Amino acid sequence: MKRTMTLAALLAAVIWTAALTGCAENSGDNSSKENEPVSSQSDDSAVTPEGAVLGETDLMQCFLTSEGTNYLGMTLDEFNAAAGGGYTEENSVEYDLGYNYAKFYYGELDSIFCGRAKLPEKLPVYCMLTLKDDGRIKKFTYYIEQGETDHSSAEVSDSIARCLAASLPEDYNAEYDVIQLGKGSARFANTADGYVFTVEHNDLDGSGFPVLMSLESYKDKYGME
Secondary structure (H helix, E strand, O other), X not given: OHHHHHHHHHHHHHHHHHHHHHHHHHHHXXXXXXXXXXXXXXXXXXXXXOOOEOXXXXXXXXXXXXOOOOOXXXXXXXXXXXXXXXXXXXXXXXXXXXXXXXXXXXXXXEEEOOOOEEEEXXXXXXXXXXXXXXXXXXXXXXXXXXXXXXXXXXXXXXXXXXXXXXXXXXXXXXXXXXOOOOOOOEEEEOOOXXXXXXXXXXXXXXOOOOEEEEEXXXXXXXXXX
């Protein structure tokens, strides 16, 4: 009888030990899965845009100097041929010709307008092309994002506005802190046959970023064509 009880006790101990071992293994598996590093793909895509980093095209040369090419009014094919290529869907950050726009990444730059308008440090810069229904470019927009900077968005917009004020032809009139555009904005325009240059803040989160700078013809901006 004692032998039988001893065997029974031994068997129970074996079963109990196996149960504990199995529980520990299962617990380890669950813990491993729960603590696995979450893929950083979504975080990376927020920091590092998809698409290529394009070299900045000198879109402003013809407006700020007596030389250069006016790319407004070109088709994408004509623009690529004149600008050396690269503005394709494969290289884009966003590309939707159904909604008449394409957006590209210029990388982190310490200036825009090919060195003419200085930024306080290297910041992420994008360029969006807005097209007419006939496929011709009617507007270029620079987007200067905050990145990791501690500099204010006002430093960025003020620098761009100063560059435009100093470099545009004398017949361009400047408006600052335009009511419709908000504090820190600037707008430069001359006649209905000329162009409009706009600096503004897309301030959705209180940071003042991104800072936008756009160029388009006066007639396109105000629907005169």
